[in-house]
Amino acid sequence: MDPKNNKPLFTLSVTAEIIGVHPRTLMIYENEKLVIPFRTKTNRRRYSQNDVKKLQFIRYLTKKRGVNLAGVKCVFDVFEKVEDKDLDPQRITFPDFVDSTLI
Numbered sequence: 001m002d003p004k005n006n007k008p009l010f011t012l013s014v015t016a017e018i019i020g021v022h023p024r025t026l027m028i029y030e031n032e033k034l035v036i037p038f039r040t041k042t043n044r045r046r047y048s049q050n051d052v053k054k055l056q057f058i059r060y061l062t063k064k065r066g067v068n069l070a071g072v073k074c075v076f077d078v079f080e081k082v083e084d085k086d087l088d089p090q091r092i093t094f095p096d097f098v099d100s101t102l103i
Contacts, residue, residue, distance in 0.1 A: 005048055005049035005050045005053075006048045006049075006050050007048055007049075008037065008038035008040075008046030008047065008048050008051075009046065009047070009048060009049070010046065010047040010048075010051075010052065011044065011045065011046065011047075012026060012027075012037075012044075012045045012047075015037075015045075015047040015051070015052060015055065018052055019052065019055045019056060019059060020059070021059065026045075026047075026055070028069075029055065029058060029069075030045075032069050032073070033073075034054075034058055034069065034072060034073065034076070035047075035051050035054050035055055035058070037051060053099060056099070057090065057097060057099075058072055060094070060097050061075060061094075064096075064097075065094075075093075
């Protein structure tokens with residue numbers, strides 16, 4: 001993920017609208033430690049562009065590939081290990097996933 005896209009910009013409701021889910025779904029993903037948003041001083045969630053990309057991939061895995069959240073965790077764990085070798089495991093494993101960028 002691009003480090004310059006880590007700035008926390010989007011609120012919970014805006015992020016949920018971008019992804020096309022109910023805000024509670026994003027809270028479930030947070031509880032499962034799939035995506036942990038930045039918290040403001042007043043404890044409000046803020047999501048970065050990288051968070052949104054990760055959330056889009058989670059939705060792809062769950063809706064298009066039928067992977068449950070435990071499976072999503074496993075996929076992310078494997079990706080993390082392979083990324084250390086400077087490969088793009090997401091693109092290699094799921095070539096049909098289209099990364100829809102925000103900007």
